[in-house]
Amino acid sequence: MHTVKASLRANRLPFAFCILHFALLSSVSCARAPAAVVPSRPGDPLSQLRDDITAATRAPGVQRASWGIVVQSLDRGERLFELNPSTLLVPASTVKLVSLAAAVEAVGWQFSFRTHLRAIQPVTNVIAGDLIVQGTGDPSTGGRGGGDIGDFVDLIKSAGVRRIEGRIIGDDNAVDEPRPQLAWAWDDLGYPTGALFGALNYAENRMDVIVQPGAAPGDPPTLQVEPSASGRPLHNRATTGPRGSAQLLWPEQRPGEPFLTIGGSVPVGAPPARLQVSVGNPTLWFVTVLRQALVDAGVTVIGGAYDIDEVVPSAEWEAATTFSSWGSANLAELAGPLLKDSINLYGEAVLRLNAPRGVFPTNDAALAGLRDTLERWRIPADAWQIVDGSGLSRRNAVAPEVLVAILQRMYDPDGRSPWMTALPIAGRGGTLTTRMRGTAAEGNVRAKTGTMSNVRSLAGYVGTKDGETLAFAIMADSFEGPGAAAVEAIDRIAVRLAEFSRNR
Numbered sequence: 001m002h003t004v005k006a007s008l009r010a011n012r013l014p015f016a017f018c019i020l021h022f023a024l025l026s027s028v029s030c031a032r033a034p035a036a037v038v039p040s041r042p043g044d045p046l047s048q049l050r051d052d053i054t055a056a057t058r059a060p061g062v063q064r065a066s067w068g069i070v071v072q073s074l075d076r077g078e079r080l081f082e083l084n085p086s087t088l089l090v091p092a093s094t095v096k097l098v099s100l101a102a103a104v105e106a107v108g109w110q111f112s113f114r115t116h117l118r119a120i121q122p123v124t125n126v127i128a129g130d131l132i133v134q135g136t137g138d139p140s141t142g143g144r145g146g147g148d149i150g151d152f153v154d155l156i157k158s159a160g161v162r163r164i165e166g167r168i169i170g171d172d173n174a175v176d177e178p179r180p181q182l183a184w185a186w187d188d189l190g191y192p193t194g195a196l197f198g199a200l201n202y203a204e205n206r207m208d209v210i211v212q213p214g215a216a217p218g219d220p221p222t223l224q225v226e227p228s229a230s231g232r233p234l235h236n237r238a239t240t241g242p243r244g245s246a247q248l249l250w251p252e253q254r255p256g257e258p259f260l261t262i263g264g265s266v267p268v269g270a271p272p273a274r275l276q277v278s279v280g281n282p283t284l285w286f287v288t289v290l291r292q293a294l295v296d297a298g299v300t301v302i303g304g305a306y307d308i309d310e311v312v313p314s315a316e317w318e319a320a321t322t323f324s325s326w327g328s329a330n331l332a333e334l335a336g337p338l339l340k341d342s343i344n345l346y347g348e349a350v351l352r353l354n355a356p357r358g359v360f361p362t363n364d365a366a367l368a369g370l371r372d373t374l375e376r377w378r379i380p381a382d383a384w385q386i387v388d389g390s391g392l393s394r395r396n397a398v399a400p401e402v403l404v405a406i407l408q409r410m411y412d413p414d415g416r417s418p419w420m421t422a423l424p425i426a427g428r429g430g431t432l433t434t435r436m437r438g439t440a441a442e443g444n445v446r447a448k449t450g451t452m453s454n455v456r457s458l459a460g461y462v463g464t465k466d467g468e469t470l471a472f473a474i475m476a477d478s479f480e481g482p483g484a485a486a487v488e489a490i491d492r493i494a495v496r497l498a499e500f501s502r503n504r
Contacts, residue, residue, distance in 0.1 A: 038078040049500050050081050056492045057083065061481020068400040068475040071497060074411055074461075075468050086383060088397035089475045092450030093342045094459045095391035095398060096350075098384070100338060100419075101406050102373040103353040104331065109418050111353065113138035113328040115200070117152070118171075118320040123159050130166035130303065131156070132320055133287060135200035136174045137361070138328040139349035141286070142203035144337040145329050149202060149293045155324040157297065167303030168291045169311060170283040172199035175352055176362040177309075178282050181388035183395040190251030190260055194392065195278040197348035200286035204345050207232065207285075211249055211273040213266045214240035221266050228289040231305075232280050233259035241265040251277040283307040332418035339422040339448055340430030344390035351389025363388070379405055391450060403459040403473035411461065411471065415446075423448060423460055426494070436491050440465065440498035447472075447494070454478050456486040462494060465501040472497060 040046035057067045068089045071081040103111075118132040133152070140146025172178070178198035180189060188194035195205035207229040212222040219240045225232065235257075238249060249264035260280065266273050279285040287305040294301050328334070331350070338346040354369035355361035367386065375381065383399040410419045424430030427442035431449040436442055447460025459473040474493055476486045 036079055037082060038076075038080060045500070045502055045504060046080065049496065052496050053081055053493050054083070056489045056496070057476075059485065059489050059492075061485025062476055062479040062489045065479035065486065066477040068477075069473065069493070070400040070404045071470055071472045072404050072408065073468060074408060074471055080470065082401075085401040086399045088383070088385065088399055089457075089477045090394055090452065090455045091391055091396055091398040091403070091475065092452045092455045092457055093344075093347075093391040094403055094448050094450040094457045094473070094475075095386055095396050096338055096342065096347045096389070097403060097406050097410075097448050097459060098370070098374075098386060098398070099347055099351045099354070099389040100335060101410050102370045103350045104410075104419070105373050106369060107331065107353045109330060109332040111331045113140075113349070115141070115152075115326045115328075116322045117155060117159075117324045117326075118322050120316045120320050123161060123323045125160050125162045127161055127164045127166065129316065130169050130314075131164050132169045132171050132308075132317065133200065133290065134171040134174065134322075135198070135283075135286070137197070137199050137201075137349050137352055139197065139201050139204070139343070139345045140328050140334055140337070141201060142289075143201075143345075144204070144341060144343065145333050147326065147328070149289050150297075151326060152290055153293050153297045153299070155326060156294065157299065159323055161299060163300040163302075164294070165302050167311070168287045168294075168301065168305045169308050170200050170287040170306070171308045172283040173308065174361075175199045176360075181348070181363060181390075181393055183387065183393045185392075185394070186255050187252065188392060189253035190277055192276050192278055193344055194253070195345055196280075196282055197345050198282040200283045201345060201349075202279075202282070202286045202289050204343055205279045205282045205285065206276050207279050209234065209251070209262060209275045209277055211238060211262065211266050211275060213268050213270050213272075215268070216240065217242045217268055219268075223262060224272075228292045229279065229285075231284055231288050232277075235259045235261045237261050237263045239265050241267045243268045247273060249273055249275050251275065253278065253280075281307060284310075335418050335422035340424050342431050342449065344392050347390030348388065377405070377409060392452075394452070400459075400473040400475050403475075404471050407459060407461065407471040407473070411469075413469070420446060420461075435487070436495055439495045441491070441495045444498050445494050450475075451483070453483075456483060456490055458490050458494060462497045464497065465499055466503065468500075468502070470497055470500075 068087050069083040070085045116134040119127050121128040178196040192206035210224040245267045247266050252261040284307045291305040337343045351366045352361040355365040356369050359365045383402050385397040387393050387395045412420045423446040424432035426432045426436040426445035445462045447458050450457035457475040474490050479486045
């Protein structure tokens with residue numbers, strides 16, 4: 001722990017210095033503060049490491065990219081390599097590191113989302129009016145690391161309820177209304193990666209569409225969904241292709257259209273294709289699934305399922321009382337789906353935890369809280385521009401040195417903290433399961449990936465051949481080749497760090 005604290009102290013001085021320098025001279029950006037790069041001599045191991053990293057950035061397919069790289073020794077407090085360390089680049093999902101680190105500072109690892117079941121009349125075996133489900137942003141019900149809708153059915157039945165004479169109403173007013181975040185690409189919105197976040201979420205707000213080919217080429221295929229998904233309007237623009245033709249299907253949530261378009265082709269005679277799509281309105285999705293689950297469990301429900309915004313407000317709702325509540329897994333457990341599996345919905349939920357207490361947790365309020373936290377950590381405000389919690393927006397821009405500063409702050413040398421265990425591991429787990437296998441990085445590199453079209457990034461930790469721990473951020477934007485070329489170059493750098501030895 002002494003070496004880690006020493007490296008953190010060594011890292012803070014340049015940030016504090018740059019803030020003062022900017023205020024006095026207005027000539028140097030804080031994100032461009034001089035870094036203490038350890039010197040090397042031609043031919044020594046450190047010089048060779050730098051040459052090898054530089055060569056990786058000049059490989060075919062990535063030599064036109066905008067690269068940003070920082071490699072920092074956590075044991076020695078030394079900067080081993082840097083390339084454009086203060087340049088603002090699109091981070092993609094590595095922004096989740098920032099969202100989570102600040103959220104831990106705001107609420108702690110033990111924080112749990114609460115979902116409340118409310119009724120107007122005293123609950124007996126009959127709920128005389130509406131059942132109101134009040135969410136606060138739990139992303140995990142029916143998803144990775146969470147409970148399931150059956151847990152809510154059990155809560156309702158354990159209260160003695162066997163009949164609900166009113167409606168099932170989803171109250172999503174504890175957070176801002178579900179909507180795409182700033183500069184999300186419209187063509188992402190039909191996929192699970194672009195699923196909207198709300199106060200109530202189920203199965204990571206994704207559902208399956210079964211596409212059954214028609215009898216002959218040119219016939220429209222048949223679309224099928226589970227009963228709980230019947231409220232998601234679909235527009236079928238897909239076609240049946242010739243036997244043996246390529247299968248290619250995609251969802252489109254077009255701007256201004258309430259329905260989801262299914263496009264593409266499925267070959268005649270092929271087995272039914274399964275396409276995962278976003279559910280649209282997450283609140284309506286949650287209560288529709290809950291209503292169906294209650295009916296399946298033998299509870300009579302007279303009314304339908306509704307988003308609270310779709311019904312006329314009732315004065316009686318003010319008198320509603322909570323008769324049961326569900327607590328999600330804590331933040332330490334939710335960190336796995338967030339970092340290891342990189343689920344965007346979890347990123348948006350975690351970001352909201354940064355909103356100051358007592359402030360309505362809009363995206364803007366959460367970003368203001370994030371800004372305050374990073375300022376306290378002496379991370380320069382001009383070194384990052386973050387607009388969402390998941391990294392899906394191309395308006396996000398982060399300097400590599402910011403990611404390394406976050407990694408330094410959150411590092412646990414024992415490797416047992418929720419932060420460390422939630423990170424993907426090269427060749428072993430999460431989004432790095434298939435990468436760097438059979439190399440010195442396998443089982444060694446723990447790092448968060450970032451992936452968008454023409455953007456790849458990797459930020460995390462690696463142990464060198466000598467047992468020295470390094471924190472690194474590798475970012476490649478606007479490369480000219482395929483994504484595989486960028487991944488190969490990044491992995492080549494990470495493996496080289498794992499192989500590095502200061503001894504000749």
